Amino acid sequence: MSVSGRLVALLALGVAPVVLISVIYDAAYQALLGWIGFVVLLVAIDLVAAASPRRVALERALPARVRLGETVTSTLYLTNTGSRMLRGVVRDAWQPSAGPATARARVTIPRGERRAVAIALTPFRRGERRTERVTIRSFGPLGLAARQATLRAEGRIRVLPPFNARKHLPSRLARLRELDGRASVMIRGQGTEFDSLREYVRGDDVRSIDWRATARHSDVMVRTWRPERDRRVVIVIDTGRTQAARIDDEPRIDTAFESALLLAALATRAGDRVDLILYDRRLRGRVHGASGPELLSRMVDVMAPIEPDLIEMDWTAVPGLVRQVTTQRSLVVLATAIDAPGISRELMAIVPQLTRNHMVVVTSVTDPDVAAGVRERGDRQEVYRAAAAERALLDVARVTTVLKRFGADVVTGAPADLPPALADRYIALKAAGRL
């Protein structure tokens, strides 16, 4: 049960009769009791006449997925199965981070009819956003008091990572296409694949002339090459505690997701097969054997509900996981955080195992605050801050040096720069034929 502002106003109106009757008949208390009784009677009538909020059937219509930052409409259909007209307010209890535009809606449903309540959702956090209950407050004909009931009506929507890095995709795809059909000399490296023969044009390297074909064609022919296809890219994303830290108001894991999505989009276009592993101490998610548009949609689907856990990453299991995916030489991307040598010891321990068979790239987000802190040396506090920043950079540099010595490649960048940087490194590796 609940009451409306109208009831409060009505009760307050009682001041007039109480004063009047008191002045005329000197019966103030009787007047007060009479007024309260009158209001109570009206409330009772209202409550009895209100439609039952329990006798409402609920249906939901809402999209299963939405990308972070976009708006979708969640529709709730209410069918009045009771015998009276239902006038009331409906609250669909979405979690706050689902970003409902309004929490409450006014509805009037004649008996036996159905009405829709549409709520615009603009989620502001990745993951699974849900609503579990719908509360209906049904007012009586006088609008003084209402009956209220909460009905269970679950709804959920999966909020996918935003993939803001997709703006870098067209330019990287263009550069990837440039690799196609290049003369071998420009990109000569082991493993580049023979593509086709074409006529010699001026500027081509004479060394790429295929003399046998020239003899057959009575024209000078050159061999062209294309980047290798059907290579494997294995992306391992660390979902441990260090990934929860925020850099530029973005958790490290979100940057890792952005990088992984851009790389996957690029690699699948280039004809490579991409596998994704999300791991800390248990397998949090994996995408295997998907390609084309399906790959990305499966990847965001797997990534959406993953939040970093408060546990240490277990790197020792990673070589085994990679071996499960493929035994052939592939590009293994380890998206993690490079911190102090103490924290990264396990990572440094397993990298040699991986580099024996694979091309390994370790990506880590660098903090622009730290880089900026080195330069600011205005006063005592800032000098100490600069020293701490230098120390932090030194720690990262030491780990990076070790990783490079073990044969891994290291890509670092600020949150906005890391995804394109990784994409560029991939293109460079492909151009060099090192995959």
Add this chain to the structure above:
Amino acid sequence: MTAAPPVEPAAATGATDARVETPRLRTTFRRRLFWIVVPIVAMLVAIATVLLTASGTPDVDRYSIGNAGPSGSRAVAEVLRGQGVDVVAAGSFAEARAAAGDDSTVLFTDPYGFLDAERLDAVAGLGTDLVLVEPGTDELDALAPGVANAGAAEQADSVAAGTGCAIPAAQRAGTISQPSWTYRVLEGEDDATTACFRSYDDAYAVVQEPRVNRGDSSTVTVLGAGDALTNEHVAEEGNAALVLGLLGAHHTLVWYMPGPDDLAGDDAAPTVGELTPGWVTPVILLLVLVTVAAGVWRGRRFGAVVVENLPVTVRASETMEGRARLYAKQGAYARALDALRIGTLARLTVLLALPRHATVVEVSRAVAAVTGRTVDEVHDTLVGALPRSEGELLALSDRLLVLEQDVHRATNLR
């Protein structure tokens, strides 16, 4: 073209499980029945207990004849009743006047000063004999004008009636225990005034004089030994003989202890309560109800609170800031400078295109060659100088920055 994940429209449509979670009123009532019944039963028990026990608060007033404790006077009253004296307790002047007939003694004590001068004058007309227990100056002025206060009694185990004592009850008593107050007879009083139980000089515990404006033999007795009335001390020395003699002389004893009813105010100015119109209190009650209703209106929850796990927000640079604060707190300027120098050296190595494992001396030489400084000066900045204070740390840090900028400029020019 981007490979954006498709937003699937209307993927999940269908009737959901519309189970009602709010319990019905009946269910709620049944569930809470215990806690509704328990307070009601407790209240009933409490009311029954109060009703069954004889009276509410016990009588604890000093000299009250209802008080059986050490400071009360129930013993005296009961003994007098046993002797056939009609003992009447009066809590107000009206009661005292109604009870005090022709043949009566009035015991009067007003420790709280409920009576004003006008009323005290009226008390002077009450009963036959008047006994004032430890009266103050106001009472003496109005009721026994020939007697004055003489202050506290001297310390003594007992006081004797004395030779000049003409009060029969006092003579019979012989001695009484230590009185609390003493009184003296004012100069110029006639012989009918008599004082007993001398404490010192002219200070007596009991003084008796004829009543003002009365021709008969009625007396007013000032009793300074109030303790003699109490249950605790009545049995000591001759206390009992004294008080029984004084109070039991007449058929009726009116035990008059003024109470709040005696306060003046019958014809005083009307109070605020009398002046306010009759509707004010009901309107205030109504407004209280309105406030409660408004609270319910605004405070009634529209369904349960929605619970959501929120991520912790930790800035990654916190560790750096923390380390900086530690350095600053400890004044670890040598260590801080080390970090700054290592950073500068690493950058200089890159700027000057030296091998990664170049020694400090090699770097110093290269820097000196580029910037035109002496090798010693550069070496001093890069590794030699030891800071002895924070001021020197700041200076060295600035020198490092300048050095780096100079090298930067020089290498860019080339």
